[in-house]
Each structure stands twice: as C-alpha cells, then as structure tokens.
C-alpha cells in the first residue's frame with residue numbers, strides 16, 4: 001500500500017515515513033473548485049502551444065534567457081496550486097525547514113501516451129549537500145486509474161547516490177521493491193523526495209479512456225544555492241513576487257538568493 005498522509009500518525013511519524021520511504025500519497029488534497037479551474041488551463045497550455053513555447057525557451061534561450069510569452073504560474077489556478085496552503089503546510093512539516101520554489105510544469109497525457117523511464121529529478125546545490133531536500137509535488141488532477149500510465153516508485157532509493165538516468169536503460173521494467181500507484185481519486189497529490197527513483201509505466205488505454213492531467217511543482221529546502229532549470233528563472237521568481245503568490249506567508253518561497261546562475265546541463 002502506498003504510504004498515505006491520511007490515517008493515524010502524528011506529523012512527526014509522517015515525516016519519519018517520508019524520510020524513510022521518500023514519498024507520501026495525499027489522496028484528494030486539491031478541492032474540486034480548484035480542479036475545475038485547473039483543467040481548462042492545462043488544456044489551454046497544451047492546445048494553444050504555450051507548453052511548446054515554454055520548452056523552446058529552455059532548449060534555445062535568447063541571449064538574455066528570454067522568457068516565453070506566458071509561464072505556468074501566470075495561469076491563475078496554476079498560481080494558486082503552486083501556493084496551495086495545505087500543500088505548503090505539509091511540505092513545511094515534512095522538511096521541518098524553510099523552502100524555496102524551484103519550478104512548475106503542466107501537461108496532459110493522452111491515452112496511449114508513452115512511458116517515462118526510471119529516473120530521478122534531484123538538482124544539485126552548490127554545497128553538494130545531499131541532506132538538503134528537494135521535493136516534487138506530483139498533482140494528478142483527475143486522479144489515477146491505471147488507464148494512462150501508472151506512477152511507479154522505489155521506496156528508499158532516494159538515499160542512494162544514483163545519477164538521474166542511471167537506470168534509464170531499464171526503461172520502465174519492474175524493479176525489486178517497487179510500489180505501483182495506479183488508483184487515486186481526483187485531486188490527488190504524491191509528494192516525492194526528488195532523488196527518489198520513479199517511472200511512468202505505460203498502460204494499455206481502453207477505448208474511451210480520458211486524458212491524464214498532470215502538474216508538478218518542486219520546492220527546495222533552503223541552506224544552499226540550487227541549480228535552476230529554466231534560463232529565465234529570475235523572471236519567473238520576480239513574476240511570482242509581483243503577483244503576490246502565497247500572500248507573503250512564505251517569505252523564502254520566491255527569493256533569488258537560493259539559486260546559482262543558470263547553466264545548461266551537460
């Protein structure tokens with residue numbers, strides 16, 4: 001059974017479980033009213049080519065790291081999701097420390113979508129301190145029902161110094177000790193330690209299967225400077241501050257001082 005935030009257990013126990021296994025399932029964390037606004041934003045993000053332009057701005061940035069015309073966090077419901085107070089409270093409980101926003105991605109996986117091989121998403125920081133935690137909040141807007149890929153994780157793998165794609169040659173083949181997460185209600189979130197090995201295993205989509213709406217947001221514990229993944233990261237943080245995302249309740253959330261300069265990955 002996936003470890004769930006629901007049920008018995010103190011915050012301390014939940015934190016210990018997260019530290020040990022590297023993930024936490026939060027069924028139905030997101031309210032329906034927010035989901036109703038998020039889904040059409042994802043459709044617009046994908047169908048209007050905004051996602052493609054966002055990717056292009058990272059792959060081939062201008063001399064000044066020119067931003068795309070619109071960023072995910074400028075979509076109103078996405079901005080609210082990024083700073084959804086219950087989520088940020090849980091992350092604060094899990095980390096027991098201040099944290100800074102790293103990036104937000106939004107996508108729609110259609111039936112028959114390919115899988116994503118084993119990998120992790122932990123970015124380095126300038127002290128090389130692996131004890132500083134980066135987390136990804138994986139939001140499944142319509143839940144998971146096993147029809148458009150499943151989330152598969154290897155509990156405890158975040159404690160091993162794997163490179164990001166060390167096991168990519170295995171594709172999405174089963175690994176010993178893996179946990180498959182394929183049944184979640186709408187508005188569910190899985191918080192993972194970004195260093196946790198995980199994969200999206202493709203599933204045979206039956207006729208009539210619905211697209212899977214997927215948004216992921218990542219956050220880093222403060223205490224070192226983290227490597228940004230977007231060349232326009234300063235513009236991203238400045239926009240979040242200008243829009244007052246989070247309402248000032250999380251003073252470190254959009255602070256530039258927690259980042260190194262952008263450098264293209266080798």
Ligand SMILES: [Fe+2]
Nearest residue numbers: 119120121198
């Ligand atoms: Fe990932």
